[in-house]
Amino acid sequence: MPAASTTRPPIAVFDLDGTLAETAGDLIGTLNVLMTREGLPELPLSQARGLIGAGAKALIRRGFEAEGRALSPEDHDRLFEAFIAHYGEHLDDTSHLYPGVVESLDALEAEGFRLAVCTNKYEGQSVELLRLLGIDHRFAAICGRDTFPCFKPDPRHLTGTIERAGGDPARAVMVGDSRTDIDTAKAAGIPVVAVTFGYTDRPVTELGPDRVIAHFSELFAAVRSLVSAEAA
Numbered sequence: 001m002p003a004a005s006t007t008r009p010p011i012a013v014f015d016l017d018g019t020l021a022e023t024a025g026d027l028i029g030t031l032n033v034l035m036t037r038e039g040l041p042e043l044p045l046s047q048a049r050g051l052i053g054a055g056a057k058a059l060i061r062r063g064f065e066a067e068g069r070a071l072s073p074e075d076h077d078r079l080f081e082a083f084i085a086h087y088g089e090h091l092d093d094t095s096h097l098y099p100g101v102v103e104s105l106d107a108l109e110a111e112g113f114r115l116a117v118c119t120n121k122y123e124g125q126s127v128e129l130l131r132l133l134g135i136d137h138r139f140a141a142i143c144g145r146d147t148f149p150c151f152k153p154d155p156r157h158l159t160g161t162i163e164r165a166g167g168d169p170a171r172a173v174m175v176g177d178s179r180t181d182i183d184t185a186k187a188a189g190i191p192v193v194a195v196t197f198g199y200t201d202r203p204v205t206e207l208g209p210d211r212v213i214a215h216f217s218e219l220f221a222a223v224r225s226l227v228s229a230e231a232a
Contacts, residue, residue: 009114010227011140011167013158013190015176016119016126017052018198020101021133024049025094027056030087031063034079040067052199053178054152055120055145056083088125092132098197100216105138107220116141116165118158120180123147141165152180155188162190173223182207191226193219 017023024045031051032042043051043063051062060079064071071079105115116139119126123144130136141164145151148160162169174185177198185192186208194209195216205212211222 008166008168008171009112010171011114011116011162011165011173012108012223013116013118013161013165013167013172013174015174015178015181015198016117016121016129018177018200019098019175019181019195020117020135021095021097021129023095023129024052024199026087026090026092027052027059029093030083030090031059033086034060034082035063035067037082038064038069038079040064040069043067049199050201053201054180056080056087056122059083084122084125088128091125091129095129095133097133097135098195098216100219102135104216104219105135108223109138111220111224113223114140114165114167116143116161116167118143118152118161118174118184120145120152139165140167153183153187155184158184158188158190171227173226175219175223177204179207182209185209193222193226 014020028045028048035042051059057080060083061071121144123146126144127136127142141161143161143164148157151157158174162172172190174181174190174192177195178200182192182194191210193211193213194204196204196212196214210226213219213222
């Protein structure tokens with residue numbers, strides 16, 4: 001764990017898709033537009049939720065593989081560009097914050113926490129989605145796939161986000177919903193809270209997070225206990 005700072009505040013760093021917001025409908029809706037264009041059947045949302053979690057490129061690859069089609073690098077790049085263009089026009093058709101998000105952010109800020117977002121979405125689309133959802137101003141940094149030369153599960157994506165937000169890396173907690181988030185936090189030496197309602201191909205309880213919550217009403221206590229333990 002990095003050395004503590006006596007001047008920087010504690011920080012909670014959030015994933016976006018499946019953590020702060022239910023975005024599966026718009027993500028899978030965009031994927032299905034591409035599938036249809038390529039002559040493949042659409043994927044049911046219930047089946048495809050678990051494909052989300054590692055960014056749009058991985059989502060495209062996983063979606064096409066689910067229908068038995070491997071993509072050449074050229075086709076993958078072409079479909080990725082099409083995905084970003086279409087999704088950028090449909091960021092919040094159905095997407096919404098999970099219950100209790102705003103109240104949890106309020107509680108953390110009242111306790112002196114700085115807040116940030118570390119997501120494998122592109123930064124511009126992340127900022128815009130959070131603006132549309134009404135909470136972009138709550139975060140000292142919103143860092144996406146293209147913010148740094150690396151992205152999750154590379155731990156430098158998380159540590160860079162903490163640095164950009166001005167938080168104390170020794171009093172930091174990651175909040176996420178997937179193996180990618182948990183692996184990133186572990187590699188950075190930062191404790192992680194996993195939510196059970198997001199996008200994962202395995203139950204997060206099997207992936208070794210420090211805390212697991214089923215509703216945002218449980219978040220403040222989980223984060224506060226981890227920061228207390230780290231600061232002790």
